[in-house]
Amino acid sequence: MLRIDALEVFGLEPVSFEVSRGECIAVQGPSGSGKTVLLRALADLDPAKGQIFLNGTDRNSISGPDWRKQVRYAAAEPGWWGETPREHFAADGELDIPLESLGLNTEQLDQSISRLSTGERQRIALVRAVIDEPEILLLDEPTGALDAKATAQAERLIKRHLKTGHAVILVSHDPEQVKRLADRKLAIRSGRARMGRV
Amino acid sequence: MTQTSYIALTYWDLAMAASLILINGGLSIAFRLGIERTLFIAAVRMAVQLMAVGFVLKFIFTQTSALWTLGLGLCMVLFAAREAMARQTRRYKGWWAYGLGTGTLLFVGLLAILFGVGVIIGPSPWYTPRFVLPILGMVLGNTLNGISLGLETLTTSALRERAAIEARIALGATRFVAMSTTTRQALKTGMMPIVNSMAATGIVALPGMMTGQILAGIDPVEATKYQVLITFLIAGGTALGVFLAVIGGARLLTDERHRLRLDRLEKADQ
Numbered sequence: 001m002l003r004i005d006a007l008e009v010f011g012l013e014p015v016s017f018e019v020s021r022g023e024c025i026a027v028q029g030p031s032g033s034g035k036t037v038l039l040r041a042l043a044d045l046d047p048a049k050g051q052i053f054l055n056g057t058d059r060n061s062i063s064g065p066d067w068r069k070q071v072r073y074a075a076a077e078p079g080w081w082g083e084t085p086r087e088h089f090a091a092d093g094e095l096d097i098p099l100e101s102l103g104l105n106t107e108q109l110d111q112s113i114s115r116l117s118t119g120e121r122q123r124i125a126l127v128r129a130v131i132d133e134p135e136i137l138l139l140d141e142p143t144g145a146l147d148a149k150a151t152a153q154a155e156r157l158i159k160r161h162l163k164t165g166h167a168v169i170l171v172s173h174d175p176e177q178v179k180r181l182a183d184r185k186l187a188i189r190s191g192r193a194r195m196g197r198v
Numbered sequence: 199m200t201q202t203s204y205i206a207l208t209y210w211d212l213a214m215a216a217s218l219i220l221i222n223g224g225l226s227i228a229f230r231l232g233i234e235r236t237l238f239i240a241a242v243r244m245a246v247q248l249m250a251v252g253f254v255l256k257f258i259f260t261q262t263s264a265l266w267t268l269g270l271g272l273c274m275v276l277f278a279a280r281e282a283m284a285r286q287t288r289r290y291k292g293w294w295a296y297g298l299g300t301g302t303l304l305f306v307g308l309l310a311i312l313f314g315v316g317v318i319i320g321p322s323p324w325y326t327p328r329f330v331l332p333i334l335g336m337v338l339g340n341t342l343n344g345i346s347l348g349l350e351t352l353t354t355s356a357l358r359e360r361a362a363i364e365a366r367i368a369l370g371a372t373r374f375v376a377m378s379t380t381t382r383q384a385l386k387t388g389m390m391p392i393v394n395s396m397a398a399t400g401i402v403a404l405p406g407m408m409t410g411q412i413l414a415g416i417d418p419v420e421a422t423k424y425q426v427l428i429t430f431l432i433a434g435g436t437a438l439g440v441f442l443a444v445i446g447g448a449r450l451l452t453d454e455r456h457r458l459r460l461d462r463l464e465k466a467d468q
Contacts, residue, residue, distance in 0.1 A: 044455055044457065045364060045367065045457055045458075046457065047453075063455075063456070064455035065370045072368060074368070075368070077361060078365060079362040079364055079366075081359070081362040081365065081366060088365075125365075
């Protein structure tokens with residue numbers, strides 16, 4: 001599904017690996033080891049040499065926006081450009097994802113973002129990232145600000161995305177979460193990325 | 199309508215006016231503000247620079263040469279561009295730091311001269327320096343103000359709103375959509391001074407050029423007509439300049455893959 005071929009990311013030796021449909025790969029390593037820069041490079045948010053193919057299509061053969069509609073990065077600290085969460089969703093109608101399953105409600109979509117808690121913002125950002133079902137979801141500590149209950153709810157959403165034939169690359173500092181979600185683990189240490197079992 | 203004759207000033211008249219600066223100096227000493235030296239240097243610079251420009255203009259006015267006029271016009275554009283960039287807290291790396299301002303001001307200056315002087319006023323020859331240089335100066339001065347405000351807003355808000363811009367980019371937005379809030383803010387800030395000054399002109403302040411013409415003995419209504427023409431030229435020039443600089447600046451802050459490239463900025467040494 002996604003093939004990374006000698007991708008040159010700042011501070012890392014060239015990285016190569018493949019991700020299959022329905023697979024979840026966890027990226028692990030100490031802070032500052034290059035996990036976020038790797039995810040950003042995969043989403044083509046920063047320039048990086050090397051090749052990435054999605055279902056056989058070279059990243060460079062399609063436009064940046066089209067690539068990112070399929071290979072979607074969700075930052076650890078989500079950014080907001082509107083006043084309310086609703087302004088951040090393309091359609092004004094009902095969302096396909098029931099917000100209640102994430103411990104949220106539809107009224108919160110019309111609240112001021114500044115009045116939402118960090119955890120609420122992070123869950124809404126997760127919904128925003130998966131709503132149009134990108135092929136690959138690159139999640140940077142998606143549950144970092146969540147309590148155990150909200151983490152379980154967010155993980156259900158991630159599993160649902162995987163079950164529908166998509167793939168997830170996840171940065172997580174929680175070894176238990178990695179065990180619950182990931183099929184394989186990409187460990188980054190001293191500038192080298194090594195794929196291994198969970 | 200009576201037209202009074204122009205009264206030339208002597209250097210003694212200027213010396214009398216300069217004595218007013220002694221009051222400022224005296225206040226600075228009395229209240230220990232410590233600005234008397236800076237004040238003295240600024241006053242001397244102002245007088246020397248203006249006198250020098252007066253002699254340069256006198257020389258060029260007697261030549262009526264397209265080469266001299268355009269040469270001085272080009273110098274004005276280069277100085278204006280340098281000034282526009284010098285006011286930035288974050289600058290573009292490489293030659294774009296000056297290229298963006300120079301290109302924009304050159305385009306706006308040429309357009310203002312060709313349209314304002316060449317088409318509307320229509321002196322013969324069209325490059326008559328008495329018309330071209332003062333009008334170019336007024337248009338450039340205001341446009342550089344708008345450009346520097348617009349670009350400063352663009353770069354500072356792109357840095358501040360980085361997470362929001364990148365969130366849009368990550369969701370598949372084009373660079374123009376992702377930067378739209380920032381760009382609109384920068385355009386508005388850049389155009390605000392000229393919009394405000396147009397609204398206040400004639401009520402709060404009598405513009406310098408109109409006052410100058412009235413002092414030179416021109417009919418106030420005729421002076422007003424020139425002022426209206428100049429104000430429109432300035433407003434048009436500023437709007438176009440701000441638009442080109444901000445859109446160009448936003449383009450330079452992103453790349454062909456629609457990525458945000460804040461690495462193309464560097465902190466100015468200030």
